[in-house]
Amino acid sequence: MNETAVKVKELVKRYRELLAVDHLNLEIKQGEIFGLLGPNGSGKTTTINCILSLLSYDNGEIEIFEKPMKADAYDIKAKIGVVMQNVAVFEELTVQENIDYFCGLYINDKQLRKQYVEEAIQFTGLEDFRKFYPKKLSGGLLRRLNIACGIAHKPKLIILDEPTVAVDPQSRNRILEGIMELNRQGATIIYTSHYMEEVEQICSRIAIIDNGKCIAQGTAEELKKLIKKREIITIDILSVTADDIEALKALPHVYSVTFEDSKLTILCDGGSHNLVRVLDYLQGKEYSFGHIHSALPTLNDVFLEITGKELRD
Amino acid sequence: MLRTMIFSWKTLFRDKANTFWILLFPIILGSFFKIAFGNLGATENISTIPVAIVKSDSVYDEQLDNVITQLSTEKGGFLEASYCTEEEAKEQLKEKEIVGILHSGEMVRLSVSENMKEQSMQQSILKTFVDRYNMQVNALTELLPDHMEQYQEMIDALSAEITYNANESLGRHPDQSPYTQYFFNLLAMQCLFTAVGGVLVACHNQANLSELAKRITVAPTHKLIRIVPELLAVTIYEFVLNAVGFAYMAFILKIQLLDRLPFTVLTMFLGCFVGVSLGFFIGCFGHFDQTAKQGLVFAVTMPLCFLSGLMIGNMNILIENHLPIVNRLNPAALLTDSFYRLSQYEDLSRFYTNILTIIGFIILFCVTGFLMTRRKTYAQL
Structure with a gap:
């Protein structure tokens, strides 16, 4: 499927003097899991709210399924499911009633709605909690209910705004697996998060946003190729001389060597067997060393290298 | 429509604290009025x-x-x-x-x-x-x-x-205690306090007021189709609760309220409706949270009740003598006067005028509130 699900063109949103979204361009294809990654306050949720026509914006165009998105575009809205950042359910309705209520805003047929509600309950693993009121649910279960309310009507486009905030690892895994399953069933997903591991795990394409601007866009691998850093080697060692640091820098593909707090950090810009060459050098000098770690760059490294700051603040 | 109403009733009924106070407040206040004024009427013959x-x-x-x-x-x-x-x-x-x-x-x-x-x-x-x-x-x-x-x-x-x-x-009942007037004021206050429910309707449908409203707003349902049944559901629910308070006053406290019962019931229903629509109207203004808006409702309704004579019995007479337009436009005064007219007057022309004015207010509040919410995208959420 190569048709466009969401197209955002030159979107600008100001809150008085603050430029929350700055000429943002996005194109999300149908069938993708598209990640919007950025630190808190980067403009992810504002962008989502503009896409949903909840927020007015100062400039730009937004199309969903190749039609302009407006507050009264009910035909488009019928195809969208939203899972808000904060849990949005009725405290006075049970799990099943909440899902039924929100599903009923999209589905009029009583039998079909009943079937969809049951499927949403099973999909989110809330079978044992259907008669529970939200205040009796744990944080993870509450998040699952929040998701069930957003997806019960089987939307073609699902927008999830940080759905795993304050969720235990078990529930988080279940949620992420569920999102991938929804995508396998044909839904296009927009997933916003500041958890880079999650985004890297489930998203087919990612846009990194900072200060309302899209600073990089592509697959996780494409994004990592944007930066020089390809391998990070860290070694616990008591001491090294300045000559050793210079000698290590002279090894192939090594472009940075630092020693701080008994930790030697070596950055490589590609190549293979970098770790073997470093260890050969240290053994040749008869250094004794402890813990050794070699890692590939993360999206945080991408973010750090592009913006000069950490993704998580 | 019926489905929305049923869900509204469920949420309202299960909000135990709210239901408890709506039910109990007029009963407690009515009992106090009865204790305070119950014997005084007997000493005065007007x-x-x-x-x-x-x-x-x-x-x-x-x-x-x-x-x-x-x-x-x-x-x-x-x-x-x-x-x-x-x-x-x-x-x-x-x-x-x-x-x-x-x-x-x-x-x-x-x-x-x-x-x-x-x-x-x-x-x-x-x-x-x-x-x-x-x-x-x-x-x-x-x-x-x-x-x-x-x-x-x-x-x-x-x-x-x-x-x-x-x-x-x-009047029709010259022997009626003059303090029955306070119970008419109390009924009017009960009706106007339903405005709290009206605020709830606004908060459910304005995306800048609650997360729940955001989720409801992104659904492909026309706002009118959501708001009208919810307003009706809240009005009917509050009317039933008020009817309990009314029954307590009529049957337990033995206040003379059962005269022209159909008209009295109509007045109470329209009173609840004007209260709910006033709350909806207030709820549609500004970007304050639900609690602040409910506070605003009390800040508006209490002075209206005061001017209708809830705290000082002669207040409405004073206003009638010096600034009668206030009594013609104050919903609390209109409701109090309607109950009073039903109890005391053979001629109901003023009662009908009051009822028409109340209906006018309902239309004004509902239409203005709806116009403020329809097709809206927000500058800030």
Whole structure:
């Protein structure tokens, strides 16, 4: 499927003097899991709210399924499911009633709605909690209910705004697996998060946003190729001389060597067997060393290298 | 539509704290009113009002005489008048044999005792009578020099109007305790407090007010289809709760409220509807949270109830004399007056006017509130 699900063109949103979204361009294809990654306050949720026509914006165009998105575009809205950042359910309705209520805003047929509600309950693993009121649910279960309310009507486009905030690892895994399953069933997903591991795990394409601007866009691998850093080697060692640091820098593909707090950090810009060459050098000098770690760059490294700051603040 | 109403009823019914207070508050306040005023009504009889007339030995005595005669108990009126000197009158007032002294003159002057709080209703009637009399005499004085030939007709017209108004105020139940008025005020307050439910409707449908509203707003349902059934559901629910309070007052506290029951029920329903629509209207304004808006509702409804006489019984009479437009536009005063008219008046024309005004307010609040929410994208969430 190569048709466009969401197209955002030159979107600008100001809150008085603050430029929350700055000429943002996005194109999300149908069938993708598209990640919007950025630190808190980067403009992810504002962008989502503009896409949903909840927020007015100062400039730009937004199309969903190749039609302009407006507050009264009910035909488009019928195809969208939203899972808000904060849990949005009725405290006075049970799990099943909440899902039924929100599903009923999209589905009029009583039998079909009943079937969809049951499927949403099973999909989110809330079978044992259907008669529970939200205040009796744990944080993870509450998040699952929040998701069930957003997806019960089987939307073609699902927008999830940080759905795993304050969720235990078990529930988080279940949620992420569920999102991938929804995508396998044909839904296009927009997933916003500041958890880079999650985004890297489930998203087919990612846009990194900072200060309302899209600073990089592509697959996780494409994004990592944007930066020089390809391998990070860290070694616990008591001491090294300045000559050793210079000698290590002279090894192939090594472009940075630092020693701080008994930790030697070596950055490589590609190549293979970098770790073997470093260890050969240290053994040749008869250094004794402890813990050794070699890692590939993360999206945080991408973010750090592009913006000069950490993704998580 | 019915589905939305059923879900609204479920959420309202399960909000135990809210339901409890809506039910309990009028019952508690009604009980206090009954304890405080229950026996006072028995000591006051407003079917006749004893007054002393002090003549001024001037041309003005005759016109006052004419009117007093028309309003005397012998002619079926409400004044039990006796003529005496000022000293005698003051003595009678001190001994509580009379409610007030009418001093004849170009402008009739009324003297009442400050220590006769239990006769405040009778004093108010006298005050209304004197104000009206003076106003009419003033009008006659201005007109007479040009229309001397119509002197007798004008005097007759003046007597007839005051007699009519006096008869009107005596009502269907002259034996009814004047403090029943407080229960009418309480019913009006109950109705207006349903505005809290109206705020809830606004908060469910304005995306800048709650997360829940955001989720509801992104759904492909027209706002009118969501708001109308929710407003109706809240109105019906609040009406049922108010009916419980009403039944408690009527059957347990034995307050005379069951006269013209269908009209009373209609007034209560429209009272709840105007309350809910007022709350919806207030809820649609500004970017405050639900609690702040509910606070705003109390800040609006309490002064309205105060002006209708909930805290000070004569307040509505004072307003009627000095700024009657407030009573015509204050929903609490309109409701109180409607209950009062149903209880006391044969002629219901003013009741119908009140009801039409209330319906007008409902339409105004609902339409304005809806216009503020429809097709809206927000500058800030």
